[in-house]
Amino acid sequence: MLRRLFTTLILLSGALSQTARSADLTAQETRWLQGIWPVVSHAREALALPLDLVVQPQDAPGHAPLALGFVDGRCKLVLSMRGNPQVQRQLDSIDPALLTATLELMAAHELGHCRRYLDGAWHGTPAGFVAAHAPDNLAPDLRQAWLAMRSTRREEGYGDLVGLAWTRERHPELYARLHAWLVAERSAELIPGSHHDTLDWLALAKDPAALAGRTMFEAAHGAWMRGLKD
Structure with missing residues (x-):
């Protein structure tokens, strides 16, 4: 669970294809967004959850790579991946064949x-x-x-x-x-x-x-x- 949302956020909305083309995203961020997209799409379309995607644009050491925030009645799936060694530690724990799942x-x-x-x-x-x-x-x-x-x-x-x-x-x-x-x-x-x-x-x-x-x-x-x- 995210304990604190930073004040500077990039809110990502629309189709993943549009999000993934953003020059501001790293290859690692794009891969994670692609990986979680089936869940995000289901939550929005089938469950009608008020859900946004957020990528932290600044370094976020010590934060969970993927976490949940809640702001003004909306849920925020937050990626904190830049300057964050926890991201690689998380990846090292996952069999590459199981990464997407x-x-x-x-x-x-x-x-x-x-x-x-x-x-x-x-x-x-x-x-x-x-x-x-x-x-x-x-x-x-x-x-x-x-x-x-x-x-x-x-x-x-x-x-x-x-x-x-x-x-x-x-x-x-x-x-x-x-x-x-x-x-x-x-x-x-x-x-x-x-x-x-x-x-x-x-x-x-x-x-x-x-x-x-x-x-x-x-x-x-x-x-x-x-x-x-x-």
């Missing part, structure tokens, strides 16, 4: 965040669910940080399930390999219970049959509910 999974994950923002449900919990209380020995500021971490973890779990639901629908022959890639990503340098510890939800989704629904959001919701623990 993996970029689609990543974009669908971000659209899970978009759906939650649009529904006014961001960091919210379902009726009847009781979230765990922060440890009593934490200072007030750390208590708030702990609660925010647990809320973010739930949102990341939902996003991962949306990404896998997209994969189940569009790339069923690659599901097992992409699921394994996502588990490896979430297991690297894992701190149990932290922001990106989504392994409980990924375990539920090992069988793609767990992700059935009319839309990728509906497909993810049931498994997400089953994985809620605290």
